[in-house]
Amino acid sequence: MRERSPATLTPSAQLGQLVRRLEQLRSVPEGERWPTSELPDAAFRDAKVFLDRLPFPLVALPHISLADDGEVNFAWDCEGMHIGLGFYGSGTFSYYARGSDGREHYRDDVSASHPLPADLELLLRA
Secondary structure: OOOOOOOOOHHHHHHHHHHHHHHHHOOOOOHOOOOOOOHHHHHHHHHHHHHHOOOOOOEEOOOEEEEOHHHHHHHEEEOOEEEEEEOOOOEEEEEEEOOOOOOOEEEEEEEEEOOOOOOHHHHHHH
């Protein structure tokens, strides 16, 4: 079965893919993670809260990964746009974004449970 592009997925299908990816990362056996990596339960919780605030449908789905210090990272890189976003388990996230127009946007300590900053939301909308 061929995978559909993110742009053709329904909002609920986009959300489902992202939730499955988080669960997949969370279930990686300890022996397969980096030696210093700890399971970042609070970072995963913050990332899931963030998913509920995303403006679906998204222009593209992010690549979701774990850093060896327990940070959960989201990265978008499409059509001249780049966004890097990290959850540390503190109830907040940080991001750096560069739009296709070259403008840069960045913030630290953004609450994962509050609405997205307007600049970030505009970049993510399909």
